[in-house]
Amino acid sequence: MRFIADLHIHSKYSRATSKEMVLEEIDRWADDKGILVMGTGDFTHPVWFKEIKEKLEPAEAGLFKLKSQYKKKTLKGNLSETRFLLTSEISSIYSKVSAETGEKNVHRIHNLVFAPDIETIESIITQLSLIGNLKSDGRPILGLDAEELARIVFNVNPEAVIIPAHAWTPWFSVFGSMSGFDSLEECFGKQAKHIFAIETGLSSDPAMNWRLSKLDNISFISNSDCHSLQKIGREANIFDTELSYSGIIDAIRNGIPNQHKSAQNQHKSAFIATIEFFPEEGKYHYDGHRNCDVVFAPEETKKHKNICPKCGKKLTIGVMNRVDELADRGVDYKDDKRVPYYSLIPLDEIIAESFGLVGTKTKKVVEEYNNLIKSLGSELKILLEVNEEEIKLFADPRVAEGIKRVRNGQVKIHPGFDGEYGKIKIFGEKEREKLES
Ligand SMILES: [Zn+2]
Ligand SMILES: [Zn+2]
Structure with missing residues (x-):
């Protein structure tokens, strides 16, 4: 069946997130937004996890729904059919010696974790709680190498999935200009072969990502990363697949153009399109300094040698510039085999x-x-x-x-x-x- 999924959101237990981000409200707002499958977000947070276990019940394989006693009417006056998939986001801050340069660099990276069942989460929580505090934030900050995070998660359950979140934002992402890496291999090491998708984030769209041939075997997903109900579904994924955890994961995998797929699987699990911001609307599209009111296109930044003409400090290098730095194809590059996308404004x-x-x-x-x-x-x-x-x-x-x-x-x-x-x-x-x- 055809449906839309938003797989990256935050609960009220995450920092700077609305108090209204509770399951009862997410459930009905998703319906008014047109989303069938929502990520739960924040499953590593003990109180949120307790609410997930109390208020949700199993639906199709690997999916959950809100118990009827918690349902509230939508704007249209009906009860929603919203499904939930177990998701969380982990913030990793750690230093790593580069195999290429021998330099020790600090990395700050956000990763999404998807899991097919409650037992998997319980086991992930047990292991991560030995590493850091999961209670202080719905999106916990751990001093955990992303490769090690991947190893832990895949050891618990190979069906679980890790997807680098908003892959291009300067401060907290796998390719970020300020503290990321130049490739997935550098970041994930031996686990890189298990990473099959990235989240493009609000400030980049799929076409920008097509410019990197090193991402030809990677699927691109889009999610809202919302901190309030109003922003649910501002970016999302359209699938035509079985309504189940594995149906959704298969569809994401089938978003890889060169993916070898059996005719049967291809028919069953299609990644139809993503719903995107115009990337210029995102918070980190161009370069600049907010406090200095300096905003530069990448060419201007180059002219100023990455230095702010007002304060003399290094500019925050945005997503367009960073994509350009890592890309090996021109700005007009198109790929018909790629999943198409719609550019929308809420x-x-x-x-x-x-x-x-x-x-x-x-x-x-x-x-x-x-x-x-x-x-x-x-x-x-x-x-x-x-x-x-x-x-x-x-x-x-x-x-x-x-x-x-x-x-x-x-x-x-x-x-x-x-x-x-x-x-x-x-x-x-x-x-x-x-x-x-
Ligand atoms: Zn994040
Ligand atoms: Zn400045």
């Missing part, structure tokens, strides 16, 4: 921009958002599927036009940099007034 942001408002939490935006979900289905259905005429029946004319423009890629974005999200422009002031009258 509906509440389209509504805010269409009304000329700054925040997405204003009453007017929330009212229009709720109205559209109630009349047209889910957010991703509205952004991807519902036809223009039908949208026009229910949406403010400016919002209907905004959705159309996003679908056509007619947006202007001031790229994000050094932790600051990019800023979207869909309309000029005059255009908006015209649509209003």
Whole structure:
């Protein structure tokens, strides 16, 4: 069956995460967003894990659902069919001597861990709790080499999966400009052969990743990494596969273009597409210094020799620059065998921009958002599927036009940099007034 999955989120037990990130709310919000399978996030956190065990019950193989006594109605007034897959994110901070240069470098890397059952998690928790504190943060920080993390996880259960999270962000990722590696092999050593996917993150899209031939045997997934309910599904994966843990993992593996697949498996488990931000909207697309208000495209950074002209310190090198550094193919490189993707902007942001408002939490935006979900289905259905005429029946004319423009890629974005999200422009002031009258 065809469905959408968001496999990287955080619970209220993670730092800087909304108190509303609880299973009851995630369950119904996923439905309004158009997501069938959600990651649980944070399974290494003891209290969250207890809630997972209490409130979820087994559904299809390797998937779980919220027990009926905890269900709350969605915006549309129904009960959701949301499934949960057991996921967590581990932050590893450690130093390692490079085999190539002999230098000792500090690395900061985030990895996603997926597991097919509760027993696997219990065993992973037991081992990781010997290494560091799992209680202080839903995304624990461990002084654990990523290769060793992989060894522990695969020893517990070879069906478990490790996927480097937001693989390009400068400070905390496998390829990050500030503390990452130049290849998966350098990072994962002997375990590298078991790493078959990376998460592209908000600041890069699949096409940027296609430029590295060393990732030709790697599948690219996309998830929201959300810290609040509103951001569920802002990036996600569309699969056509059996609704089960192994169905989803097979589909991800089948996102590798050269993957040898039996005709039967290929038919059963397809990776249809990913749903993406425009990468310019991500927080680390360009280079710069937020406090100095300096934002540079990679060429300008090069001209300034990576130094901030305001404060004289090293600039935070963003994702576009870093991809360019490691890529061996040009910016226009295309690969038809790759999983295609949709570039979208979240509906509440389209509504805010269409009304000329700054925040997405204003009453007017929330009212229009709720109205559209109630009349047209889910957010991703509205952004991807519902036809223009039908949208026009229910949406403010400016919002209907905004959705159309996003679908056509007619947006202007001031790229994000050094932790600051990019800023979207869909309309000029005059255009908006015209649509209003
Ligand atoms: Zn992370
Ligand atoms: Zn500066």
